[in-house]
Amino acid sequence: MRQKNMDSYLGGRVRLVLVMAALPLFTSNKACPSACHCSAQGNVGCSGDSITDTPKQLPLQTYTLQLHATSMNVIHEHSLENMDLLTRFSLMLSRLHTIHPRAFNAVPKLKSVQLSINNLASLPARVFSPLTTLEQLHLNRNQLATITVDMFEGLVALDDLDLSHNKLSSLAPGAFSGLVNLTTLKLGNNFLQRLPPDSFGSLTKLKELIMCYNKLERLEPGIFDGLVNLEYLQMHYNRIASIPQRVFWSLRSLKNLTLSTNQLQSVPERSFYHMPNLSKLTLYNNPLLALPDQLMGHMPRIQEFYLFYTNLTTVPGNLFANMSGLHYLNLHLNERLRELPADLFCCIPELQKLSLKSNNLQELHPYLFSRLTTLSILLLNENKLKELPGNIFQGLGLLTTLDLKNNELNHLPEDIFQSNPFLKVHLSNNPWNCSCPIRGFARWVSRNKEAVVDNADTICQSPRYRALRTLDSLRHEEWNVCDVTTVTPSRVPTPQSSTTDPTTARPVAIPTTSQATESASTLRRVAIPTTSQTTESASWVRPPTGVPPEEVPSSYDASSPFYDKVVLAEPSEFVHHNHHNGWVYVWFLPSNAVLAGFLAFGHVLLVATGLFLVLSAMYAIHRLNGRVEELRVELAPTEG
Structure with missing residues (x-):
């Protein structure tokens, strides 16, 4: 009996616990507006054109309110009342254009405000000041034209500020001065032309600064001096034409720097010193004419460097000397780059990919790549290389991809790839001369067909009797004709007068x-x-079919x-x-197409002229005969 009572007591307690646990869920679902979705964790999401203000009668335990694609265009003074526990508020993809100056007074515990993709053109002064615990503020994709000095006053806890994709053309001096805990600042895709020298002076904790896709024309000296913890600085797609000396020297924590797609024709000496943590640097799509000999400081952690679409004709021999950790190097698409120093790649032993494609390179030093022992991808296509040294790829035992197509190569040494057992090579669109000098390399191609990716397009252009044949189709016995002994020219009697054996x-x-x-x-x-x-004793042997006599x-x-x-x-x-x-x-x-065409045209013209003259003469005779007959008829009665 005691055991039965105990079981009954425990069962009742369990049922009570289950009911209490389900009660908040039941209550929240019951209080959730029809256009919203409410969760037991206090998250409320509402959407639809029927929403013109924040919904009323929300669950008491609402921590997050997300309004999406609504007709709400004003946040009124009382729109956020009775939401004492609210910590996250977002109103996105709506028609919001006005915020009451005291709209956020009722929700001082907010940590995140997202007002992205709206029509905000201006904000009241200190509208966010009551939010002393605010950590995230997103105002991106609006119509904001100016940032006043008091717009973010009091936001001492702010960590993430997004002002990208607006219409900002200038910043007030000291606009961010109070944001001492800010770590991310996004100003990209605006119309900024210049920045005050003290724009970022107080942002000592900033780690990410995005200013790409603006109209910046210059950088003020010392503008980055306070950003001692900055890790990401993006300034690509601007109009920067000059860089102050030592402007980046204070950025000792910087990991990523993008200066691509600007108007830089030169870079000051030692511009990239004191950046030991840099891992990625881009300078491409700048009209650079030359680079100074002392440009890069010690960068042991750099892995990616992009330098293409420039006007460089060469680069300093020590350009990569301090980039010992470099993995990916894109030095391509420089139409005027015609030569590379012999020791350019001396000090980047960990390089895995090197792109030199679409330059103007005509020759390469035999030991240019000799120290790139870890290289796996090498792109040399679309240059003007006429020949390659036999040992240029020696020691590149890990090379797996080599692109040589679209050059001016007519032959290669037989053993040029003997150090590359895992190689896949592209050879098409070169003017291959399939005469005797290419014999050894053609044999290598025939024996290693799987190594040539584009065998079907690796085609002979000369001599004529082998034109349009692929290198791998040339048979072994065809090269026997190359063992020709040179004979000193001499007078030879003609067959009619000769009696030689x-x-x-x-x-x-x-x-x-x-x-x-x-x-x-x-x-x-x-x-x-x-x-x-x-x-009868003479031994006559016919040369191989199709072989010209000079190769017999x-x-x-x-x-x-x-x-x-x-x-x-x-x-x-x-x-x-x-x-x-x-x-x-x-x-x-000589077989000249233009001359032959001219002669053929002249011949046709002469024939046509002659034919015309013959027909004209026949017609004239016909008319003359007809006239004679008419006169004869007219004179006949008179004679009678």
């Missing part, structure tokens, strides 16, 4: 003339048998089909040759 026939140098005016010192090697007689090796003898013929590797439009005094003379006109 045919087995001694070899490729010989024959003097030629071009358009009957070139000197006889211009030589071509052609295979001409020295006699028309053959013997000495191990081949000329066969009878080549008797008394001159074979040209690159035939011209018009060729004529004859024998004279033991020599073969060749006259030809």
Whole structure:
């Protein structure tokens, strides 16, 4: 019986606890307005055009009130009354244009106010002053044109202030002077042209300052001197044309600095000294003409550096000497950058990606990349490289991606990639000359087809008999013709007068003339048998099909089909040759598309003119015959 009573007692207590726990939920749901959603944690969210003021009869324990996409255009003096526990208030994406000067007097415990995406053009003086515990104030995406000196007076606890995407053109001196605990200040996407020298003097705890997308033309000396804890400074997309000397020297905690897309033509010497914590620096899209030899201080933690879209023709050899921790370097899209110092990359052993694409580079020093032992991505595409040293990639054992497309390379050394076992290379859109000098590299391509990403577009442009063929399609036996022994030019009797043994026939140098005016010192090697007689003991071997005679090796003898013929590797439009005094003379006109077109047009014009004259003569004769017949008819009666 005692046990039964005990169970009954415990069961009643449990039911009572459950009822008490459910009571706030029941109460809050019961008091929640129809256009709102209320949670047991005290969060209320309301939206819709039907809301023209803060809803009444909200749950007593309302800590957060979020109004979104409403028709509310005024925060009245009594709009926030009876919300003693309110700590977060937001009115966003509405039509708010007016705030009563005492609107926030009723809610002194607010820690966050968000009034983003509204139509606020001005604010009453000290409207936020009662909010001494306010930590977050977002006024972004409004129509604010000015910031008065008393607008944020009394906000000693403010940590986050967002004024971005407004119409601010100036700041009152000392506008932020009382915000001693501010850590984030966003002023981006406004119309600021200049800042007072003491704009940020009291913001000693500021860590993030965003001023990008404004119209700043200059920075005042000492403007950042008080920002000893600043970590992020963004000033890209402005019109800054000059930087005061030592303007960044006080920013010893800075991690991220963006100066890209401004009007800088030069940067003062030692501008980036005393920044040991910097990890990212951008200077791209500035019309820089030159950089001083002493520019970068000790930056062991820097990982990213962007320097592109400039007018630089070269850079100092020690530019990266103090950036030992650099991982990503983008030195590309500089149309005038034509040379790089040999030791430019000497001191960045941890570099993983290097982009030099779309510059004006024509040659590279053999040891330019020799110390980049951790490099995995190297972009050299879209330059004007004509050749590369055989050892330029030596030691880059971790290189996985190499882009060489869109250059002026016509051949590469055979062993240029022997130190890069994991390499994937791009080679397309280069004027590859698939004659003997490229033999070794073509063999490498054939043996390592999986290493060439764009094999199908790696195409020979010369000589003509191999044009449009891919490098990997050139067969091994085709290169046998490259083992040619050079023969000293000599006079060779013509076949009609020669009695030499045919087995001694070899490729010989024959003097030629071009358009009957070139000197006889211009030589071509052609295979001409020295006699028309053959013997059964002679061993005639036909050269490989499609190989021009000047590449026929000495191990081949000329066969009878080549008797008394001159074979040209690159035939011209018009060729004529004859024998004279033991020599073969060749006259030809070069294969010139413009000249050929002109001659063809002239030929067609002459034919058309001749045809016109013939037809005109026939027509004239016809008319003359007709007139004669008419006269004959007219004179016939008279004669009768």
